[in-house]
Amino acid sequence: MVVDNYKTVRQEIDKTARKCGRDPSEITLIAVSKTKPLSDIEKLIDIGVEDYGENKVQELCDKYENVSKPVRFHLIGHLQTNKVKYVVDKACLIHSVDSVKLAKEIQKEACKKNIIAEILIEVNVAEEDTKFGLKVNEVIPFIEEISSYSNIHVNGLMTIAPFVENPDDNRKYFRTLKQLSLDIISKNIDNVNMNILSMGMTNDYKVAIEEGATMVRVGTAIFGTRNYNI
Helix, strand or coil, X not given: XXXXXXXXXXXXXXXXXXXXXCCHHHCEEEEECCXXXXXXXXXXXXCCCCEEEECXXXXXXXXXXXXXXXXXXXXXXXXXXXXXXXXXXXXXXXEEECCHHHHHHHHHHHHHCCCCEEEEEEECCCCCCCCCCECHHHHHHHHHXXXXXXXXXXXXXXXXXXXXXXXXXXXXXXXXXXXXXXXXXXXXXXXXXXXXXXXXXXXXXXXXXXXXXXXXXXXXXXXXXXXXXX
């Protein structure tokens, strides 16, 4: 079931990309495996899937240590500064950097481990009180401030759009994030590129692709509904 679901989502991504004149290979599908057992990941590894999204540091670390072969784990959930040391060398990409305090801690721990931490800046485009992330007008000053950090590399932007009945309602947020990325590119800031736009989930990933997403984070449509009580 998980394998079939993944293939269906991937086909939908490819179809949507082609429809809007994009190369499907530009779009990475992150299978959001949070709260799901490692056995589900192993089924997808068998068909060559390499990118998985986790919300919690402990869960990412456990799966990283026990997975049968190396894959790419993305940290897509909020990251507390006291957890950075555990995950900085295990997450291939941290999607949720939204404060100077957090960036400094990532820089410090990445320096200790002699690695470059690959990060995205989380933007709360819709300015929802329940979500983390910078406001749109805070992003460029923030990036300019952290661009000198030698062990951090900014790869792009991430947003979590509101949950809506009609996915088209989120188009404006995805469009805003895309425009912000273009504004940042025009600034030509050292150590910063905008290769990645991580936006779109199960409910709205097709709209996100139409508006320029290069990574979509899909969980429910692949793994089924989550039970958060386990």
